[in-house]
Amino acid sequence: MKLDVWMERVDFPVGTLVRSDDKTLTFAYSQEAVQSGSPDCRLSIALPLREEAYQDSASVAFFGNLLFEGRRLDDVVDGHGIDRDDYGRLLQYLGADCPGAVSVTPEGTGPGKRPGIFPNDYEELSAETLLKSVRSLHFHGRLPEETRDPSPVAGVQPKIAVVLHEGRYYLPRKDSRAPTTHILKVSPRDDSLLTRHEVALLALAGELGLDVTQAERQVFHDPDTATDIETILSTRFDRTFLDGRITRLHSEDFCQALGLPKALKYERNAVTADQRFSAAAVGRLAAMVAAPGLFQIRFLEQTLFNLAVGNTDNHAKNSTILYRGDAGELAPLYDVVPITLDPRPTHAFAFNLGDAAYAEDLTEQNLLDAMSDLGFARPRFTGRWPKILAQVAEPGIAMLEASGGKQLADGIAAQLRIVSEALGQDFKIPERDYFPRNRRDARPGEGGGWAVLS
Numbered sequence: 001m002k003l004d005v006w007m008e009r010v011d012f013p014v015g016t017l018v019r020s021d022d023k024t025l026t027f028a029y030s031q032e033a034v035q036s037g038s039p040d041c042r043l044s045i046a047l048p049l050r051e052e053a054y055q056d057s058a059s060v061a062f063f064g065n066l067l068f069e070g071r072r073l074d075d076v077v078d079g080h081g082i083d084r085d086d087y088g089r090l091l092q093y094l095g096a097d098c099p100g101a102v103s104v105t106p107e108g109t110g111p112g113k114r115p116g117i118f119p120n121d122y123e124e125l126s127a128e129t130l131l132k133s134v135r136s137l138h139f140h141g142r143l144p145e146e147t148r149d150p151s152p153v154a155g156v157q158p159k160i161a162v163v164l165h166e167g168r169y170y171l172p173r174k175d176s177r178a179p180t181t182h183i184l185k186v187s188p189r190d191d192s193l194l195t196r197h198e199v200a201l202l203a204l205a206g207e208l209g210l211d212v213t214q215a216e217r218q219v220f221h222d223p224d225t226a227t228d229i230e231t232i233l234s235t236r237f238d239r240t241f242l243d244g245r246i247t248r249l250h251s252e253d254f255c256q257a258l259g260l261p262k263a264l265k266y267e268r269n270a271v272t273a274d275q276r277f278s279a280a281a282v283g284r285l286a287a288m289v290a291a292p293g294l295f296q297i298r299f300l301e302q303t304l305f306n307l308a309v310g311n312t313d314n315h316a317k318n319s320t321i322l323y324r325g326d327a328g329e330l331a332p333l334y335d336v337v338p339i340t341l342d343p344r345p346t347h348a349f350a351f352n353l354g355d356a357a358y359a360e361d362l363t364e365q366n367l368l369d370a371m372s373d374l375g376f377a378r379p380r381f382t383g384r385w386p387k388i389l390a391q392v393a394e395p396g397i398a399m400l401e402a403s404g405g406k407q408l409a410d411g412i413a414a415q416l417r418i419v420s421e422a423l424g425q426d427f428k429i430p431e432r433d434y435f436p437r438n439r440r441d442a443r444p445g446e447g448g449g450w451a452v453l454s
Contacts, residue, residue, distance in 0.1 A: 003016065003095060005102065006113070007102060010040055012032045013032075018088075023083070027058070039325075043102065060261060065253060065256045065261070066099060069156060071149075072094065100250060114177045115247040115248075116245070118241070118246055119165075123170060124168055125169040125170060135224070137160065137188075138227070158188055161184075164182045178246065181235065181236055192230060196232075196404055198232050198335075198336055201400070204309075205305050213333065237249075238251045238320075253318075254281075255277070257328075265317045266316075266351070268348060278352065282351075282374055283373050283374045289327055296376060298330045299319070300370075302314070303370075305336075310339055310341060310411065314351075319331070338412065340415050341407070343437075347441055358440045360422055364424070393416050397432070413430065
């Protein structure tokens, strides 16, 4: 089976993806793409333009990461009897709507995506229909059965992609292949404050000078259940909206850029040194973009902020390289979730900082080693770097309480106290009420668990 691979900014297929009978994949760039030498034709840092075909490992690492969990994937798997590791057949049905500017379509059927002309390619979403969708996402984790999802979005949290223009919501018309401009993420019923916390954390990061995704809190009141449903409305950083024309920008997550399958998005899952998401791997990516120093600085800013607020889920699929022109840059910070507030998931780092896998084990030397891995020639943990941690404490915790609530402020104070103790630095953390933050992954009754006073 052959599939055409398209980029929205290119008028011809940039390559062909071939699925063999044993489910293995090969990808080869088209002659037009290779001869053009255009960066617009390159899919990934890990897949530079060349005539030679890429074999299964490299092909799966990029194209397998285009597929994301959700109802549409489940429907295709169940409805067509396709194995979840049969990426070629899955892309046959889902490739036209995969994330970003890439589309994968059956040979000869044309591109799956094109720029949108506003308002011609869009239909307004009524307040009633929007509330119905938000309610279903909140209570059931999916859109209503009769609701069409014209622009599916990656990630496990319930969400819907929309266009927001002058305070009104729109969806792409059926078969328009047009992009959206915003993502409305809905807090699930069992974690009703999730999006409120994320809005507060992104706002704080922006106040501290980090490059962040534009986001705002929106609350929908559902009169049928007397429920106030929290959501976060985020502007898509991989979109442009100019003179009535909406276009997609190419992007790739770190798994794709490093040639890693999604199963290796955490460093702890690695088996070999060369197939590993790590600070050193990010340093190699930084060396391949237009402004390596800026990439390193912004990634370290994001890493320290995530450390301060307990977001240990900053894995390789939660960092993105964005292509605004010929070369890539680090995308703004997004998906900031205070994981350490929840005792259920592991609190291990997504990637080690030096030899440290937990905040409790972190030393200043670990941070210096991580900076060296990222490519800093003369790493020093001075100036801007400890200041980020200190500013999360003051004025950050007060800001978080005002915008995210007391639980968030208490939890971040507990996280900061562990970081402060580990590094042996005083970040002037305000006195807060006790918060039961686990040490490492110890549970109540186990050594070290629930032992933090904030």
